[in-house]
Amino acid sequence: MKFFVDTADIAAIAELNDLGMVDGVTTNPSLILKSGRDILEVTREIAELVDGPVSAEVVALEADAMIAEGRKLAAIAPNIAVKLPLTWDGLKACKVLSGDGFMVNVTLCFSANQALLAAKAGASFISPFIGRLDDINLDGMELIEDIRIIYDNYGFETEILAASIRTVNHVLDCARIGADVMTAPPEVIKKLASHPLTDAGLATFLKDWEKTGQKIL
Numbered sequence: 599m600k601f602f603v604d605t606a607d608i609a610a611i612a613e614l615n616d617l618g619m620v621d622g623v624t625t626n627p628s629l630i631l632k633s634g635r636d637i638l639e640v641t642r643e644i645a646e647l648v649d650g651p652v653s654a655e656v657v658a659l660e661a662d663a664m665i666a667e668g669r670k671l672a673a674i675a676p677n678i679a680v681k682l683p684l685t686w687d688g689l690k691a692c693k694v695l696s697g698d699g700f701m702v703n704v705t706l707c708f709s710a711n712q713a714l715l716a717a718k719a720g721a722s723f724i725s726p727f728i729g730r731l732d733d734i735n736l737d738g739m740e741l742i743e744d745i746r747i748i749y750d751n752y753g754f755e756t757e758i759l760a761a762s763i764r765t766v767n768h769v770l771d772c773a774r775i776g777a778d779v780m781t782a783p784p785e786v787i788k789k790l791a792s793h794p795l796t797d798a799g800l801a802t803f804l805k806d807w808e809k810t811g812q813k814i815l
């Protein structure tokens with residue numbers, strides 16, 4: 599499963615990228631707001647920093663305007679994926695931009711039927727939002743499962759990019775189901791390394807080591 603980082607924070611991306619943990623980056627208007635940066639500038643910096651796809655989201659609502667914004671974002675760098683909302687106009691824009699050869703990430707997906715439409719419109723990525731479904735007591739993971747079945751049934755090449763990931767268990771479940779990609783905030787990715795038994799074991803080893811009176815360096 600590929601790891602995308604869901605942030606526009608350059609320092610956080612760089613830290614994970616240096617560890618080889620970053621296969622791509624996703625941003626959205628809320629994350630651009632949080633970064634306090636200009637969308638074109640920060641997106642360019644991110645796209646230079648990482649090798650994989652960097653999603654940059656349009657804000658227009660009508661297809662022609664989405665296409666114009668998408669072309670402007672895609673011109674930033676060859677690894678930009680234009681992020682479009684899963685609306686009828688978003689699907690129209692997806693068809694045109696993917697036909698132009700741009701990567702398209704269709705976002706704000708909350709049903710398997712929406713995901714089916716995005717694949718038919720040529721999306722490179724579909725972004726089902728797990729956490730936001732869980733927030734309203736629906737099962738986000740069931741959606742990932744359904745999309746996996748449907749895409750495999752018909753051989754769609756659109757990659758399932760599990761989004762709105764809030765917990766380490768979301769990551770585990772996505773990997774079990776076979777999501778192609780998951781995008782998570784840097785804090786969630788770093789938490790994957792934590793286990794209380796690792797901490798407890800390390801504490802015991804260090805205590806015993808002190809008793810040996812030895813030094814390695």
Ligand code: E4P
Nearest residue numbers: 604624626729730761762763
């Ligand atoms: C990613 O593409 C989405 O924009 C993001 O994962 C949304 O996450 P949230 O629901 O935690 O805001």
